[in-house]
Amino acid sequence: MVRAGMLAALFAGLVVLSGGLVGQEPKKEDNKPDEKKVDKNEPPVKVKGVLPPNWKKLGLTEDQVQKIYKVQNKYDDDVEKLQAKIDAMKADRTKDMKAVLTAEQKKRLEDILTGKDK
Numbered sequence: 393m394v395r396a397g398m399l400a401a402l403f404a405g406l407v408v409l410s411g412g413l414v415g416q417e418p419k420k421e422d423n424k425p426d427e428k429k430v431d432k433n434e435p436p437v438k439v440k441g442v443l444p445p446n447w448k449k450l451g452l453t454e455d456q457v458q459k460i461y462k463v464q465n466k467y468d469d470d471v472e473k474l475q476a477k478i479d480a481m482k483a484d485r486t487k488d489m490k491a492v493l494t495a496e497q498k499k500r501l502e503d504i505l506t507g508k509d510k
Contacts, residue, residue, distance in 0.1 A: 439465065 441461030443452075452460070490498060503509040 441465065 439458055439461040441464050443457065443460065447460070490501075493501065500509065
């Protein structure tokens with residue numbers, strides 16, 4: 393019975409994973425893939441972002457603001473990845489520290505953190 397359930401789950405997983413491959417038409421490639429279709433009458437797309445505190449007081453030009461936003465965007469992905477790694481390391485550190493505690497100490501810590509210890 394358990395084998396049948398595992399087999400059904402495996403089959404369902406394969407169907408889900410292969411479902412995106414069935415029925416897709418190949419992409420039509422343009423003769424000029426590097427050429428971007430830009431309407432010359434439209435203004436350039438503005439990059440959005442947030443200036444650091446007090447930077448608005450510097451009298452920045454719109455061009456400077458756009459360059460600053462581009463710099464921020466350039467680093468944002470890497471910073472987010474590193475922050476996620478730092479958060480994971482902190483969680484591991486906390487887990488390892490709690491492993492040193494006795495069951496009674498863990499319970500007491502939980503009570504302290506939830507405000508039940510008064």
